[in-house]
Amino acid sequence: MFERIFGGPGGLIPNPIQKRVWKVALYVIALLVVIFVLTPLYMMIVVAVQTPETLFSGGQLTLIPPALSLENFKTLINETSTVSYFVNSVIITGASVLLSTALAVVSGYSLTRYDLAGKSIIARVVLFSYMISPIVLAIPLYIIFFRLKSIIARVVLFSYMISPIVLAIPLYIIFFRLGLLNQYISAVLAVTAISAPFSIWLMWQYFQNIPIAYEESAWTRGASRWRAARDIVLPLARPGYISVAIFAFAVAWNDYTMVKVVLNDQALYPLTVGSELIFQEVFVGWGEQMSMMLIMSFPPFLVAAFLQNYLLQGFNLGHG
Structure with missing residues (x-):
């Protein structure tokens, strides 16, 4: 009908x-x-x-x-530790974005180009380990780098599906044994552990859409692998790693759980954790609370406003 x-x-x-x-x-x-x-x-x-x-x-x-x-x-700035918390957020978020983006670019490039780069690595390993039978090392390395690279990439993506709270206790134990608790580096590494899996998977997908022929053309003209990657691949992959940086920024700037686990010193707290302490103060009312929320929302808004074109191109995986 x-x-x-x-x-x-x-x-x-x-x-x-x-x-x-x-x-x-x-x-x-x-x-x-x-x-x-x-x-x-x-x-x-x-x-x-x-x-x-x-x-x-x-x-x-x-x-x-x-x-x-x-x-x-003015009340937040003059009578609370908002400025200190904001600076801590900038430090932790900035370092996490740089680390997560670098890991994603290096890992994504390796997962898509390792069948070409892996031969020279295996050759060097075999050369420097000549006292061991070369075939003992060559076969496992070949299986790992050549045959399992797609499996490795998917395992990395699967790890992103696990709730971050599952990593909290293991990371706490690791940082405690290494003496890294209550330091910026522990917060940076903890937050990066959340954003890195998806970032690596995204760059792996993006690099697959950049033809290897571009690099081969540069190699035939005498360019090294590093120079070809720097001058050809990285400019083409700009939307991809900027999207990764935006994603890492969103995760790091808004994270509460992992930072709370590895930091106990209030002087190192970012806005997400520090705002909880501010809201517990007696003189803080609705106006101050909404002002804090507005301060926390302003940087993400600026990032999304100025980089939205790169974000859309990056998640389009190079097909746009």
């Missing part, structure tokens, strides 16, 4: 009207989604830029502020 009414030229409703109905429905759904997403953001901004006196004037929440005020931000 529905096919008779809506389906094609023979339907009771003409095609132009059907297209208009679907178009209006699409716009209505999009508008509802925008309202659903922007309403909490608007409430956060409205509460953050009002003084306590105007926020609940008349006993009701003021949704249209009569005047804008930065009093809540």
